[in-house]
Amino acid sequence: xxDATRPFAPTARLLHxxxxxxxxxxxxxxxGMVATVSGWHSRLLSIHRPLGIAILVLALVRLGVRMRRxxxxxxxxxxxxQKLAAHASHWxxxxxxxxxxxxxxxxxxxxxxxxMLGASVHLPPILPADPVAFAILRHLHTWLxxxxxxxxxxxxAAALYHGLIRRDGVLSSMTGWRPPAxxxxxxxxxxxx
Amino acid sequence: MNPSSRSGTPVGHLGAxxxxxxxxxxIAAAFAYVGxxxxxxxxxPARLVDQxxxxxxxxxxxxxxxxxxxxxxxxxxxxxGQGAAYSVAQVFAPGERTPIVGRFAIPGGNPYAPDDSIPxxxxxxxxxxxxxxxxxxxxxxxxxxxxxxxxxFYQLLQAQQPDAATGKPDPxxxxxFFSAHPETGAFLAxxxxxxxxxxFATESYWSLNAFELIDAHGQQHPVRWRMxxxxxxxxAPGPTVGTDFLATDLRQxxxxxxLRWHLLITLAQPGDPIDDAAKEWxxxxxxxxxxxxxxxxxxxxxxxxxxxINYDPLVLPHGIAASRDPLLPARSAAYADSxxxxxxxxxxxxxxxxxxxxxxxxx
Numbered sequence: 245x246x247d248a249t250r251p252f253a254p255t256a257r258l259l260h261x262x263x264x265x266x267x268x269x270x271x272x273x274x275x276g277m278v279a280t281v282s283g284w285h286s287r288l289l290s291i292h293r294p295l296g297i298a299i300l301v302l303a304l305v306r307l308g309v310r311m312r313r314x315x316x317x318x319x320x321x322x323x324x325x326q327k328l329a330a331h332a333s334h335w336x337x338x339x340x341x342x343x344x345x346x347x348x349x350x351x352x353x354x355x356x357x358x359x360m361l362g363a364s365v366h367l368p369p370i371l372p373a374d375p376v377a378f379a380i381l382r383h384l385h386t387w388l389x390x391x392x393x394x395x396x397x398x399x400x401a402a403a404l405y406h407g408l409i410r411r412d413g414v415l416s417s418m419t420g421w422r423p424p425a426x427x428x429x430x431x432x433x434x435x436x437x
Numbered sequence: 438m439n440p441s442s443r444s445g446t447p448v449g450h451l452g453a454x455x456x457x458x459x460x461x462x463x464i465a466a467a468f469a470y471v472g473x474x475x476x477x478x479x480x481x482p483a484r485l486v487d488q489x490x491x492x493x494x495x496x497x498x499x500x501x502x503x504x505x506x507x508x509x510x511x512x513x514x515x516x517x518g519q520g521a522a523y524s525v526a527q528v529f530a531p532g533e534r535t536p537i538v539g540r541f542a543i544p545g546g547n548p549y550a551p552d553d554s555i556p557x558x559x560x561x562x563x564x565x566x567x568x569x570x571x572x573x574x575x576x577x578x579x580x581x582x583x584x585x586x587x588x589x590f591y592q593l594l595q596a597q598q599p600d601a602a603t604g605k606p607d608p609x610x611x612x613x614f615f616s617a618h619p620e621t622g623a624f625l626a627x628x629x630x631x632x633x634x635x636x637f638a639t640e641s642y643w644s645l646n647a648f649e650l651i652d653a654h655g656q657q658h659p660v661r662w663r664m665x666x667x668x669x670x671x672x673a674p675g676p677t678v679g680t681d682f683l684a685t686d687l688r689q690x691x692x693x694x695x696l697r698w699h700l701l702i703t704l705a706q707p708g709d710p711i712d713d714a715a716k717e718w719x720x721x722x723x724x725x726x727x728x729x730x731x732x733x734x735x736x737x738x739x740x741x742x743x744x745x746i747n748y749d750p751l752v753l754p755h756g757i758a759a760s761r762d763p764l765l766p767a768r769s770a771a772y773a774d775s776x777x778x779x780x781x782x783x784x785x786x787x788x789x790x791x792x793x794x795x796x797x798x799x800x
Contacts, residue, residue: 271468272467272468272471275468275471275472276471276472277770278482278770278773278774279471279472279473279476279479279481279482280473280479280480280481280482280770281480281481281482281485281587281766281767281770281771282587282763282766282767283761283763283766284766285482285766285767285769285770286751286759286765286766286769289769355745355747355776355780356745356746356747357571357747357749357752358569358570358571358752360570363755363758364570364755366569366570368569373745374745375744375745375779375780375783375784376780376783376784378745378780379777379780379781379783379784379786379789380784380786382777382780383777383781383786393468397461397464397465400460400461400464401457401458401460401461404453404456404457404460405457408450408453408456408457409450409453409454409457
């Protein structure tokens, strides 16, 4: 049995799918709230900040899980360029899911805003109020969000490519669901003729 | 590795490739729609601020896109405890003193506009509560706003756009707007009697929008507030000569001592319009005097502490919440857009307007 088909640890899978939902939601909330003057602006903004901090906390937990237990290796026969793309995009995703909430927090601090997570909970500023720093961080927040969205799309397309076209066990190592054909071939399911 | 899983050719996988491509395209399109790129008719903060810039005759780099001309003030708010029955906000606790950074201004995007060019004055305040929370409010010296919705405000801005030939708003377009928007009646009645005041100090400033105060039992009290001056009109009105008499008058008054306003919080009765800033509430509604605003100092906005503050009316402490007034999220969204534009100009970021677009008419 090839080690490439070893599934991710249950904790890693749980964190992956939970954060996938949270980050995708976050990207849509972020792009939507700055593009409307309706009541959605304030509703979405009030979700955006606490959700961002929740993503930051989970991303740090996830980084710890990842450091303690190596993920299953990629299939040995995967072309080198695809391996490189896989590793680079995974580390980019980690970097962005940690950087984005920190930039948001720093940006509100530099803008002199109280960093309210709810009606009465707020975080301390992590930068002194400074309009130049605010402007740079605010633009960075937008551009890195778009980069995160593009990286997510690439990640999704690659996952589907592994699952639907290569059928090499990479997708199932994260879904935990194994296509019957692949499982049978490994002798894990009884073959019924 | 299962050899049978590699049996497909690219052609054999056509369906799978189409499925992957379609999934990516659908998600990207949904993202673009939510972000407004595929919804050209949606009123976005950027469109609103673009129209403000057009009406101002261009971009004044580094300045607010509306209420561009103003001065900074500092002082404090002394709570008398009367507001604490209606709101748990720390600013209303008995004896609480809260530092204030504020700003007086006149509407419009031109920071060099003469003070008598418009009969409206505004007061914006940032209360920095001891618990780290903030209360920001932007008020005008009129009891009602002309319109009820952000869409109508955008149409008003469009109607006010200066005509290319005359440099002034087209009276026909203005007339058409007001007759199509009967909700502007209360404002028009006010503006008929309004004169450009000679002083910021003699004006009352209204919150315009309603808010909810939240008391210790979690009960909500819909309110509007206003700042009522202790200084009366007859008290040494300043000269209205020149274009910047408001700042001069304020400096002169503050050199003789602090200026005071009372924060009057008006409680709504059931049925009062709490989501419509264009409608006045009946005059007999009960008001609570929650304390005294004391302003001690004024500085030019270029160097003063108010310069980098976005007076977003939805920056609220625990104990004060937004009402359902649709203008509130629109103000918040548009102020944020304006703030990003002017701080980007301050930072000289690529694509931001540069200060060279300032007009010559500074006198």
